[in-house]
């Protein structure tokens with residue numbers, strides 16, 4: 001199903017993206033509509049439609065995504081000032097792409113509660 005999302009096409013290099021990190025399990029690239037000075041998406045190469053579809057078998061993969069998000073944040077110079085990680089899930093969560101992704105947002109103070 002989600003083999004056809006835009007993110008699968010980015011993984012397969014069928015459409016361009018500003019990639020900042022890649023390994024065997026994940027890809028990180030800049031969001032096309034940035035909501036902060038730094039806005040990067042970290043996605044698994046394995047297609048998981050969203051965190052709401054993750055199973056216990058995905059535990060190591062989910063941990064990997066968070067650890068890489070933290071690593072990338074540090075590489076982007078965000079560690080000292082702080083940053084926000086967001087995973088939107090489903091319609092009420094604001095998810096628009098059915099391929100699990102972690103938003104890394106930084107470079108400005110974040111508000112709470114989110115909209």
Ligand code: 5GP
Nearest residue numbers: 006017029030031032033088094095096097
């Ligand atoms: P969601 O709303 O599902 O949590 O986040 C999807 C994100 O993907 C949005 O922030 C949107 O701007 C981003 N996005 C959608 N299409 C593309 C694309 O073709 N390239 C890139 N780099 N980001 C995209």
